[in-house]
Amino acid sequence: MPISTVHTAPARRTIFHPKEWSEFVPVICSGWAVSSIALPDGRRQILAFLLPGDAVSTGFLFGPLSGRHVEAVTEVTYRRFKRNDLRALLFENSDLFDRISKTWTDERVQADQLALDLGRRTASERIARQILNLAERLAKRDMMSGQTMEFPLRQRHIADATGLTPVHVSKVLGEFQRAHLIEISGRSLTILNEAELRMAADWP
Amino acid sequence: MPISTVHTAPARRTIFHPKEWSEFVPVICSGWAVSSIALPDGRRQILAFLLPGDAVSTGFLFGPLSGRHVEAVTEVTYRRFKRNDLRALLFENSDLFDRISKTWTDERVQADQLALDLGRRTASERIARQILNLAERLAKRDMMSGQTMEFPLRQRHIADATGLTPVHVSKVLGEFQRAHLIEISGRSLTILNEAELRMAADWP
DNA sequence: CGGCCCTTTGACGGACGTCAAATAGCGTGG
DNA sequence: CCACGCTATTTGACGTCCGTCAAAGGGCCG
Structure with missing residues (x-):
């Protein structure tokens, strides 16, 4: 049964259009993508960075x-599952249902934290948290080499994810580097002083 | 089968504790409540105002x-449904399942909008949107008399919902009133100039 | 009546945005 | 391989929105 097809998108290509009414739910296989929502005047809020294995949102199931x-950051490969196929699977397989409902509550917790970050945290906290968050997620996927990660995001992406401007992001990242918390070179980022970075992030 | 019990909470009483591990999911029957998340240092973000008929979140099902x-704003009556009872109902009744999954995607859209508001909108936009949003939800419940609604929220609530300070909320509400967009007196709020208020809110 | 919380107001400060210019990367094509 | 042009990043000066602090009413309930 062909329940999915594989696609490739180059960097910056749109994978899923805001107006699209699709019966497919996209899942990232390789590369980085970004899920966002925008206003007519151009203001944009990034809701999540999508890494390999991530679906856009469990909400897409229903x-x-x-x-x-949804937009590619790097070159991305992804699969498009038919919504109805997935729903059918869900009802046949109660183990799968449990896994999905777990993902669902995780996603809700993430959304709550995002609101807390945007509403109540400072610029430095938000940026530091994004870095730590990505490091943690990449580590789970075995995509960290020590404290170093591939970091394909433009500062514009970080700005749109944290509700800041690219200029201010540049200033904060500059401070972090001058304080030897992190180092960014080329398209990779190294955490030099994790303890201090966690302090800056007000991390648990 | 006793699937729910009714409770009453006075204003300001906690209905659901952040550390509580409960097998119950609360649903508001009457009054206003608020669902929030907080940092150790006291910063707080309100995620939703709960009106009669609202469950805290469909995430609670799983x-x-x-x-x-979750905290009462006015005196509140609510029911606590057993999670397992609800889950059982869900699997027996596929119509109910569809309704719940609809609620889930609605909730997801709300969460996305909240992030967009907090990350990318100005103070005036956020406050005007909260007012219009509440008016719309109250209208669906037949709880508007013309353009006037009961408005039990303290400015502290609005501040925590919009990521602002109570002082700034007071200033913006003052401007709105001097511009005759709204009028607040006692515990009720009237929309005097809906068109202008929608403009201020950058409303669709 | 008295205390407490809420709201309002004003002066001031700071975090972040805007604007602009200089520099550095990076992909493309000659 | 170099030249070119675009886009990203950095930096500084300056502006503004919103926060902080403080004081003065106002409303509500014991």
């Missing part, structure tokens, strides 16, 4: 979740 | 969603 934009 | 605080 409806098209219009308004969301 | 796990305890730790970290959330």
Whole structure:
């Protein structure tokens, strides 16, 4: 049964259009993508960075979740699962149902934390948290070499994820580097002083 | 089968503790409540105002969603449904399942909008949107008399919902009133100029 | 009546945004 | 391989939105 097809998108290509009514739910296989929502005047909020293995949102299982934009950051390969196929699987297989509902509550917790970050945290905290968050997620996927990660994000991405401007992101990242918390060179980022970075992030 | 019990909480009382691991999911019957998440240092973000008929979150169906605080604004009556009873109902009744999954995607859209508001909108936009949003939800419940609604929220609530300070909320509400967009008196709020208020809110 | 919380107001400060210019990367094509 | 042009990053000066602090009412309940 062909329940999925594989696609490739180059960097910066749109994978899923905000107005698209699709019966497919996309899942990232390789590369980095970004899920966002935008206003007519151009203001944009990134809701999540998508890494290999991530689905856009479990919400996609039940409806098209219009308004969301999904875009490749690096070259990306992804699969498109038919919504109805997945729903059928869900009802046949109660183990799978449990895994999905777990993902669902995790996603809700993430959304709550995002609101808390955007509403109540300072610029430095938000940026430091994004870095630590990505490091943690990459580590789970065996995509960290020591404290170093591939870091394909433009500062514009970080700005849109944290509700800041690219200029201010540049200033904060500059401070972090001058304080030897992190080092960014080329397209990779190294955490030099994890303890201090966690302090800056007000991390648990 | 006793699947729910009714409780009453006076204003300001906690209905659901952030550390509580509960097998119950609360649903508001009357009054206003607030669902929030907080940092150790006291910063707080309100995630939703709960009106009669609202459950705290569909996420509660599948796990305890730790970290959330639910608190009465006015005197509140609510029911506590057993999680397992609800889950059982869900599997027996596929119509109910569809309704719940609809609620889930709605909730996801709300969460996305909250992030967009907090990350990318100005103070005035955020406050105007909260007012319009509440008016719309109250209208669906037949709880508006014309353009006037009961408005039990303290400015502290609005501040925590919009990521602002109570002082700044007071200033913006003052401007709105001097511009005759709204009028607040006692515990009720009237929308005087809906068109202008929608403009201020950058509303669709 | 008295205390407590809420709201309002004003002066001031700071975090972050805007604007602009200089520099550095990076992909493309000659 | 170099030249070119675009986009990203950095930096500084300056502006503004919103926060902080403080004081003065106002409303509500014991």
